Amino acid sequence: MKELPPDARPREKLLARGPAALADAELVALLLRTGVRGTSVLQLSQRVLDHFSGLPGLLHATPDELKQVKGLGPAKRAEVCAVLELARRSLTHQLAERPVFESPGRVKDHLRLHLAHLPHEVFAVLFLDAQNRLMCLEEMFRGTLTQTSVYPREVVRRALELHAAAVVLAHNHPSGVAEPSRADEYLTTTLKAALAMVDVRVLDHLVVGRDDVVSFAERGLL
Numbered sequence: 715m716k717e718l719p720p721d722a723r724p725r726e727k728l729l730a731r732g733p734a735a736l737a738d739a740e741l742v743a744l745l746l747r748t749g750v751r752g753t754s755v756l757q758l759s760q761r762v763l764d765h766f767s768g769l770p771g772l773l774h775a776t777p778d779e780l781k782q783v784k785g786l787g788p789a790k791r792a793e794v795c796a797v798l799e800l801a802r803r804s805l806t807h808q809l810a811e812r813p814v815f816e817s818p819g820r821v822k823d824h825l826r827l828h829l830a831h832l833p834h835e836v837f838a839v840l841f842l843d844a845q846n847r848l849m850c851l852e853e854m855f856r857g858t859l860t861q862t863s864v865y866p867r868e869v870v871r872r873a874l875e876l877h878a879a880a881v882v883l884a885h886n887h888p889s890g891v892a893e894p895s896r897a898d899e900y901l902t903t904t905l906k907a908a909l910a911m912v913d914v915r916v917l918d919h920l921v922v923g924r925d926d927v928v929s930f931a932e933r934g935l936l
Contacts (some may be wrong), residue, residue: 724756729735745793750785760787770924773798774831804828806848821882822920822927824851829886829922840882841873846917847875862902866908875915881909883919892923894930902930919925 722827724740733741749755765783766772775798779895780791798836808820828851829836837855840848852872855864873881881906885898907915919930930936 738763742769742772745797746786746790752808756840761785771831773801774828776802795935806821806851811847821927825884825920826927829884830913830924832886833888834858835886835888837883837885839869839872841876842882842917843877843882844879846880849878864905866905870908870912870914873909874912878914880915882917884922886922886935890924892921892928894919894921894925894933894935895926897900897926899930900936901936908934 724736724744727740728736728744730756736744739756739759742762746755746759746762749758751759763769763772765774766779772794775794777791777795780786780794786794802824806824808823810916825838828836834873836853836858837857838851838853843849854872855870857863869881872878883902888892898919902916902919909916917931918936921928921930
């Protein structure tokens with residue numbers, strides 16, 4: 715980046731104007747630090763973003779998927795994976811410290827980070843303690859692009875094992891559209907009834923799309 719004027723270099727720009735002033739490729743360039751022969755770090759960063767269709771896709775990239783990008787050696791892949799895992803752990807820690815509904819936006823961000831860009835449907839459960847703080851997030855069932863087989867008895871069994879007082883249900887729509895289906899509503903009703911039998915409350919069911927997260931509780935569907 716030496717060919718750039720000092721005030722246009724990502725590091726100097728960030729220090730002078732703050733991280734919000736940087737484009738996605740500039741932020742990734744700071745993480746990668748160097749380019750490869752014939753490719754500047756900014757060009758490499760844009761190549762990475764293009765490969766994953768933008769920053770949201772990169773946030774869900776696995777180590778094996780990062781290998782597919784020419785120019786990302788083991789060191790750069792490790793740095794990217796470490797930053798992504800730090801982001802996930804930071805959100806998890808924040809949700810474990812206080813009741814989840816004191817920060818509903820963080821709950822949605824947490825789920826979007828985990829589920830939004832998966833190519834298959836996943837049904838996950840956030841298990842909460844008596845103060846509605848996050849104990850753990852578990853992906854309990856995986857399905858095809860169109861459906862997931864969810865077994866209420868398994869959700870009940872796991873809630874009892876963890877001594878959970880409440881849960882937040884969540885699943886993604888690989889189509890990218892977060893609008894709940896009739897099947898989603900029926901599943902919510904079934905799980906709510908099953909968990910009520912063991913005195914575990916269902917606080918919400920969140921449907922995660924590519925750019926949005928729909929809350930059953932906010933829509934009055936619980």
